[in-house]
Amino acid sequence: MDTRVPLRRLEMFCLVVDEGGVTRAAKRLMVAQPAVSAQVTSLEKTLGAELFVRAGSRLVLTEAGQRVYHWAKEVLAGSVQVQRDVDELAAGTAGSVVVAASMAIGTYLLPPIMTGLRRRRPGAEITVHINEPAMALRSAQLGEVDFAVTSWLDEDLPDALSAEKLWEEPLILCASPDGPPDGDEVRVRDLAMLPFVGVPTTVAFHRLLQSQLHAHGIADLPVMIRLGHAEAIKQAVADNGWVCFAPWYAVTRDVAAGRLRQVRLLDAAFHEGIGLYHRTAKYFSPLQTAALDALREVAASHGS
Incomplete structure (x- = not known):
């Protein structure tokens, strides 16, 4: 096998696999099919080697295609990491950490941890990107970030990613100071x-909450409106x-300030797992x- 393959060719091949076909990959790249x-x-x-076979209207990876796909992912992730390292050295800013996080974790949980690290290391360059968990994991897999911190996902992950469940964070039922329910405890x-x-x-938080509600016999909650950011939800x-x-x-300060009221569940406890994800072969x-x-x-x- 001639392994002297342009990275651009590997990128296109991986995109065809990830997008599920040539047409969608071409549309994503804004080039002709x-x-x-x-x-x-x-x-x-x-x-x-033949990398794809056609199954009806779909392209399916051959066994060789699957092997090449995993190899290509590692090559591309490694090249991104090397470029980042070289750029930092050239700019004289060696000593950086780039993190991807899901919305609430990146907004409330990570900032005090990362700012504390920055105070202890005055020369550090620290960046936190906020995105949906799936996109955060993809960034970690591609080497665009050093690691991702998101809601824990009970899903199969690519072999290139390692997962570690850090802890479980309580999910709190919050109400307005004067709104329902009448008391501070419910079943x-x-x-x-x-x-x-x-x-x-479509948000991962919805799925993790639904699974726990279903386990307690609750099919669906009466939702007045769906909002995409914790600040909008609290408001x-x-x-x-x-x-x-x-x-x-996400609500500690709001409850302490009296802006929101915590309502205790008497017969259940819901949690959000906090997960750490990074490339298995990542050098830290x-x-x-x-x-x-x-x-x-x-x-x-x-x-x-």
Whole structure:
């Protein structure tokens, strides 16, 4: 096998696999479909193996294609990491950590941890990107970030990713100071009578909450509106006398300030797992290791 393959060709091949076909890959790249097909054909000729077979209207990876796909992912992720390292050295800014996080974790949980790290290391360059968990994991897999911290996903992951469940964060039922319910304690069966502010159904938080509700016999909550950011959700609860479920780290200050009211569930406890994800073959610099240590220190405090 001739392994002298242009990275661009590997990128196109992986995109065809990830997007589920040549047409969608070409649309994503905003190029003509024949250009993508030609790159895949050239890759097959270079490697001397057929990478796809057609199953009806779909392209399916052959056994060789699956092996090449995993190899290509590692090559591309490694090239991104090397470029980042070289850029940092050239700019004289060696000593950086880049993290991807899901919305609430990146907004409320990570900032105090990362700013604490920055205070201890004045020369550090720290960046936190906020995105949906799936996109955060993809960034970690591609080497665009050093690691991702998201809601724990009970799903199969690519072999290139390692996962570590750090801790479980309580999910709190929050209400406005003067809105329903009348008291500060309810049972699970009472949830069906409350006006909820939810998140979009495509968001991972919705799925983890639904699975726990279903385990307690609650099919669906009465949702008044679905909003995509915790600040908007909390504002809607406070302004309209509605309720919501939120991680404790996202509402601590609001409850302390009297803007929101915590309502205790008498017969259930809901949680959000906090997950750490990174490439299995990732090399961590001293600063990146310190960032991981800071997260694990918080995890240890939750377990004590």
